[in-house]
Amino acid sequence: MATPAAAAAAPSTAATSEKKKPVFVKAESLKPGTHGHNLTVKVVDSNAVKATGGANRGGRSSASLNPRGPVRLAECLVGDETGCILFTARNEQVDMMKPGSTVILRNAKIDMFKGAMRLAVDKWGRVEVTEPADFDVNQENNLSLVEYELVNVEE
Numbered sequence: 001m002a003t004p005a006a007a008a009a010a011p012s013t014a015a016t017s018e019k020k021k022p023v024f025v026k027a028e029s030l031k032p033g034t035h036g037h038n039l040t041v042k043v044v045d046s047n048a049v050k051a052t053g054g055a056n057r058g059g060r061s062s063a064s065l066n067p068r069g070p071v072r073l074a075e076c077l078v079g080d081e082t083g084c085i086l087f088t089a090r091n092e093q094v095d096m097m098k099p100g101s102t103v104i105l106r107n108a109k110i111d112m113f114k115g116a117m118r119l120a121v122d123k124w125g126r127v128e129v130t131e132p133a134d135f136d137v138n139q140e141n142n143l144s145l146v147e148y149e150l151v152n153v154e155e
Helices: 004-017 092-096
Strands: 035-052 071-080 083-090 102-113 116-120 126-130
Touching: 035 083, 071 092, 083 092, 083 102, 092 126
Parallel strands: 083 116
Antiparallel strands: 035 071, 035 102, 071 083, 102 116, 102 126
């Protein structure tokens, strides 16, 4: 006899067997607080940021949270023909972000850092190196240079 939870889960597995085609967006369409973006971008520049590995806010050492050692970070300027944005690469993503390479970012999200947008791919997304694209990155439209301010609207 099937439990109600198993019966409820059965229809959803059938629906997910047909995967949706990913919808690719351009850099200029990125907005604060959004997620689930798929982009094909070129890496313009990659700067390694100091690896974090000391005590964190909880007072515990990061070794207990991350057995693989300190987190490697790099800030990479990526973009397409419509604009560019800073991408925060973590750990093995850092090795893929070589200047001049073309990468596909799947399920990317927008993080806010000091009032500016940053693109990131967490454990639910994927970074893939692909064949070189035939576009030039529009560095005039840098979305990470736009500063946003959180405004509370009273109704």
